[in-house]
Each structure stands twice: as structure tokens, then as C-alpha cells.
Amino acid sequence: MSGMDVAWLSADAGAVESAMATERRTSRPRWLPSRRQLLVHVNTCLLIWYLAIVLLTVGVRVDTAQDGTVRVADVWTLAGAAIVLAIWLAGTVLLRRWAARPPSARARLAEWRRTLTALANGFEPRPSQGAAFAALITTGGRPLSSGGHGRGPGSWVRSYPRFTAPGVEFGVLTGGAGRAGDRWTYLAVTLPAPLPHLVLDATANDRLLESDLPTGVDRSQLIRLEGGFDAHFRVYSPVEYRTGALYVLTPDLMAALIDHASAFDVEILDDRLVLFRPGSTDFDEPTAWQAVGALLSEVVPRVVRKAERYYDERVPGQETPRLLARLEAEREHPELPWIEPVPRIGPDGRRLVLRDGWSATKALAGTIGWFALLVLLYPVPGIFAFAGFMSIIDGR
Structure with a gap:
């Protein structure tokens, strides 16, 4: 393969669309999150943290400064927060609907160009x-x-x-x-x-x-x-x-x-x-x-x-003298069937000695860090919101 055909990457959008109409395929997997879906996750995290901050703030004020008494100001605070929450939830529904829509025309065209380029080069x-x-x-x-x-x-x-x-x-x-x-x-x-x-x-x-x-x-x-x-x-x-x-x-x-x-x-x-x-x-x-x-x-x-x-001389049957003798026998008796040795590598050559302790530590740290991030984004504000809510309803 002397080079790659990249003509589709700069081809006219109409030609790309016509070509893809005959291919009828897509290369974007369903399991790959789009930027829109990531935005939905960010919005959900912010929404949960908003609830946590509001309920925890009011709950702490009721439990400490007000000796467990819910006052009118607290009710107005919660009412205002509820209005904001309702508007936010409505926006979240619209955001989810927007995220569920097909990719934009620009993103779809870029994907089509990559697909056609791959097909043009045999991939x-x-x-x-x-x-x-x-x-x-x-x-x-x-x-x-x-x-x-x-x-x-x-x-x-x-x-x-x-x-x-x-x-x-x-x-x-x-x-x-x-x-x-x-x-x-x-x-x-x-x-x-x-x-x-x-x-x-x-x-x-x-x-x-x-x-x-x-x-x-x-x-x-x-x-x-x-x-x-x-x-x-x-x-x-x-x-x-x-x-x-x-x-x-x-x-x-x-x-x-x-x-x-x-x-x-x-x-x-x-x-x-x-x-x-x-x-x-x-x-x-x-x-x-x-x-x-x-x-x-x-x-x-x-x-x-x-x-x-390449033949590994350390593996029985792949020694150079034996291979040379086999080639000589083939020349002298071409009518006889000869079995080609299956190439193999000796055990000492199949694997390098790896220092994978540090790499394993990094991988474990990355996994723990990712889990900790998910806990911080979802369960932690949920627990805070629940604690604040219980403080409010327990107020006298």
C-alpha cells in the first residue's frame, strides 16, 4: 500500500451524502457517549448538588441557629428553591430530548467522510x-x-x-x-x-x-x-x-x-x-x-x-542444519511431500521481563480515582440533600 486515498475528506458534501446513501452504514457505536450526553451528566450532577446545598443550608440553620424551629423565612427559601428546581427540571427534560436527537449535520458529515475514506482504502x-x-x-x-x-x-x-x-x-x-x-x-x-x-x-x-x-x-x-x-x-x-x-x-x-x-x-x-x-x-x-x-x-x-x-534455533525442528538438510532433500526429491515446520519462539524469547508494579499501581489509582469521582458527583450530594431534608422535617 503505497499511499492512502484521502479524496473523500475534502469531497463535496452532496457527493458524500449520495455515496453514503448507497452504503447505509454508520461507524459511531451506541456505547460511545456524545458531547450532548456528557452535558446531560454534568447537568444532572449540578442539579443534585444544588438540592444538597439548599436543603443542607436550610437544615443546618434550622438545627443550629433556630433550635429546631422552622420559620417563615425558611419556607420562603424552600419555595423559591422549588420554583428554581421546577424550571431546572423542565430544562433538563428539554436537554435530554436534545441529547437524544441524531448528531448534527456537521458531525454526521465528518463521520461519513471518515467512513468513505476507510472504504476507499480497503478498511x-x-x-x-x-x-x-x-x-x-x-x-x-x-x-x-x-x-x-x-x-x-x-x-x-x-x-x-x-x-x-x-x-x-x-x-x-x-x-x-x-x-x-x-x-x-x-x-x-x-x-x-x-x-x-x-x-x-x-x-x-x-x-x-x-x-x-x-x-x-x-x-x-x-x-x-x-x-x-x-x-x-x-x-x-x-x-x-x-x-x-x-x-x-x-x-x-x-x-x-x-x-x-x-x-x-x-x-x-x-x-x-x-x-x-x-x-x-x-x-x-x-x-x-x-x-x-x-x-x-x-x-x-x-x-x-x-x-x-525467522526460525528460532532453540526450538527443536527449527535448527539451521536441519532446515538446510530439508531444503537439500526437497531439491533432490521434489516429488516427496515435506512438512513445513511450524514457526515457534522458545520460552525465553516470548516475553520480556516487565516492571509492571508501578504501572499496576497507576492503573489501580486511576480506577480508584474514577470511582471516587462518581461517588463525589452523585451519592455524596444525595446524602447531604437527604440529611438537610430530614433536619427540616424534624424541626419543631
Whole structure:
């Protein structure tokens, strides 16, 4: 794939509408909250806090300053608050109706442009709940739960927008192994055979005091490469598989990574190549599609060729002398059926040693923080409102 066709991103609105009339599809999932729905949640939180403040203020005044006596001023305060509440509730009903309406014409047109651009390049828009693959950004390197759904590693991952083709997917991923709100722009490709676990940590996207990787990697696995590549990427390989890393990271691949993927971290895990960087990408812009096209045409094919030719000599049946003998026998007796060995990687090369304690702590802190925020927004003002109400009705 030499490039991406981005003509639909700037096509006439009428042409886009006509094309979508024949496609009859949408890429926006129902589970993804819109800005209107978020506004409804904010309004609901403010409404609950309003009730809490009014009832608690009057209740404290009745219980303390007035020795449990409800006075006329308190009744007028509550009456005024009730009028405001009634108006607010009416506005809330209208707000909910507005939020339930279809997306605006502008938002719908932008979605159609992305969909048509994906289809023009052989991709399908398919948002996903749950991780479709195991990687540092989805499961922290742990095995993927069945189907990527339900409880377990990767179950809280959300991907939107997400564009897929056989063996390829890219888009924006939220959640995963880092904090609950982390977002990653990613490209994942299925390789023809597994390779040793490799992680290339791009220096261009480092945070102030640390790497941007969602899971730490034991630094004893750091390897040094020549030609200035270390200035762009920190390369981690299983200690016993450094020769395999050098086999994969040939000068042409390193040059392609520097030229086209310097802002992306790279992971090879089993038969999966994943390029990712922190933050989301606006796929309404041609540059986003062109960047993916460059990765698919300049970086991915070089890794695919390495995977096609790699055999792990530590695995029985994949030793170089045995493979050479098999090739020689095939040349001498082409009429005989020969069974191709199934490529495998030895246990020492399948997984890097990860320092996931800090990452797990961050993920746990993010989950606790999110739960605490929900409690603060809903139950806490509800409890305060109830306490204030009871103070008022208990007044003598």
C-alpha cells in the first residue's frame, strides 16, 4: 500500500451524502457517549448538588441557629428553591430530548467522510469494546482474555475510531494497561510468523521524567545499536535473544523507523506488530491517513519479511542444519511431500521481563480515582440533600 486515498475528506458534501446513501452504514457505536450526553451528566450532577446545598443550608440553620424551629423565612427559601428546581427540571427534560436527537449535520458529515475514506482504502470502520489483541497498551503484556471481552486483561479497552482490514487495524484506543483515561493512536498488524518479543521505546514522545510506555521494561534487557539509532529508540530484547533482535532490526528497517515512525513506540509480541503513540489522532485530517499509509508501505513490509524468514534455533525442528538438510532433500526429491515446520519462539524469547508494579499501581489509582469521582458527583450530594431534608422535617 503505497499511499492512502484521502479524496473523500475534502469531497463535496452532496457527493458524500449520495455515496453514503448507497452504503447505509454508520461507524459511531451506541456505547460511545456524545458531547450532548456528557452535558446531560454534568447537568444532572449540578442539579443534585444544588438540592444538597439548599436543603443542607436550610437544615443546618434550622438545627443550629433556630433550635429546631422552622420559620417563615425558611419556607420562603424552600419555595423559591422549588420554583428554581421546577424550571431546572423542565430544562433538563428539554436537554435530554436534545441529547437524544441524531448528531448534527456537521458531525454526521465528518463521520461519513471518515467512513468513505476507510472504504476507499480497503478498511471497514468497526469500533470495539474490549481489546482485539494483546500488547503493552491493551493488556500490559499479559494474555488476552477470551475474545477480549468480559473481565480480565483488556476488557476495559475501547477503540474508536477503529478501521480494520484482514490482518490490519488502526485507530484510537482508550484505556488498556495504563490509566483509565489514557488514549493511544495505534496500528496493529498480524505477522506471518512469530518473532522474539521486542519493544522499541521512542525518545520523541517521552514524558518529562519518564518513558511514555504504559508498562515498564526491565533495563537489563536494553541493547545498544549503532548508527545513531539509540538517539531515536531505546530497544529492549530478551537477554538470550539479542542476536534475534539484530536480525530483525537491520539498517533498512532502522532507517524506515527513523523516517516514518520516530514518534511511535513499537512492540513485536508473538505474531503481532504494534506501533503506538500517546494521544488521539484526528482522522478527519489527511495527514493522519497518510501517516498510517507510510507505516504500512515503508515499515510493515520490512518486518513481515523478517518474520517470514525467522526460525528460532532453540526450538527443536527449527535448527539451521536441519532446515538446510530439508531444503537439500526437497531439491533432490521434489516429488516427496515435506512438512513445513511450524514457526515457534522458545520460552525465553516470548516475553520480556516487565516492571509492571508501578504501572499496576497507576492503573489501580486511576480506577480508584474514577470511582471516587462518581461517588463525589452523585451519592455524596444525595446524602447531604437527604440529611438537610430530614433536619427540616424534624424541626419543631
